[in-house]
Amino acid sequence: MCAEAMTAVLDVRALRYDLQGQTLVADVSFAVGAGETLVLLGRSGAGKTTILRLINRLLTPGAGLIQVASADAATQDPTRLRRRIGYVIQEIGLFPHFTVGENVGLLPRLERWPRARSEQRVRELLALVGLDPTTFAARYPHQLSGGQRQRVGVARALANDPPLLLLDEPFGALDPVTRVELQREFRALADRLGKAVVFVTHDVREALLLGTRIGLLEAGRLVFLGTPAEFRASPVPQARRFLESAA
């Protein structure tokens, strides 16, 4: 596939972010098209989460350009921008006082969808992530297992049918068996939905399994950007170290 030919859903150019004299993100550029999953791989503190939070403007970039669906993110109302970007974090952050259905249906509620349409959407989304709506819609988050909660988090992020999904180590806190199960399902889901996905992880196996491309970050810089096959063959020492750690 020729990356130039398709319009990128997310286009990040020369992104920079400094905090208290420290450079957390420096000169990071990448583009993600529909149906692509870019995995940002790196050790703790490499700037992965910071990049996600810059994209949905939870943080304000020091320099650089971010375009979401061909529109400059910096000039948009952050609230409107975020409603068109699905966001899943490791701790999930489900609202504990809302049922599963209310969690998934919150954005439709804020957007004042008609009730029937938003209920229909909640059922669709729960089914999409492998949760039976009749069983799960009325449950509270604390009644779910870690894996089920993460599924709800993904469903909630998809509520407004956003073209772009940001996932921050969404499967990091799960047991290994559940993690592999969710990784496989997520891969199938991403293929099917054709979203542009930015997926953050420190797990190289997860990166190789889920990424259509891998961006390797170190100290806020992108030291490698390419396909999983290119990553495996890469002479970049940081990439070698990650591969050796998984061997």
Place this chain on the structure above:
Amino acid sequence: MTLLEFYRRHLGELLLLLREHVGLVAISTAVALVVGLPLGVLVARRPAWRKPIVGVTNVVQTVPSLALFGLLIPVFGIGAWTAITALVLYALLPIVRNTYAGITGVDPAVREAGRGMGMTDGELLRLVELPLAAGVIIAGVRVAVVVSVGVATIAAAIGAGGLGVYIFRGVATVDDTLILAGALPAALLALLADGLLGLVERRLVWRPR
């Protein structure tokens, strides 16, 4: 004269004082809520304002109640309004502090997820932070009300009425029955108010079932 006998003879007066007492507490608590809740939210949102605002409410709390009533007389004169002002000042601390503690106690991941999905600050506050903080906030209101019922007895000293009238009269005439006549209903009132707010808490506050 026994307490029961006293109440039988002075039932009308007792009810009047009780009504005054409840009025002092109810009005001051309502005002303290209207002022204290937004202040608590403000302090939670702007950490720089925490020290001055919580500091001032803290200092007010350390002023002895009789002195505070006295200090306010030159401003508002003798009577109920001075008493209500003092009671509001006392009730502010637990309400501001608990609103602040309740909101900042909300799981940061929940706030991050809410902001990240595009909730406005107002939506996050109304739908997530205040409901999750409600238990802590109501606990603060309970403290405020119980303290107010007690402090309101001293309001009688500045002519604001209430059950303290019996207590001061009893102290002045060294009459235990009279002191009890004011103190007992005040104590029961505090227990009742606390119990009612406990019911409100159970109805209003979400907790895992």
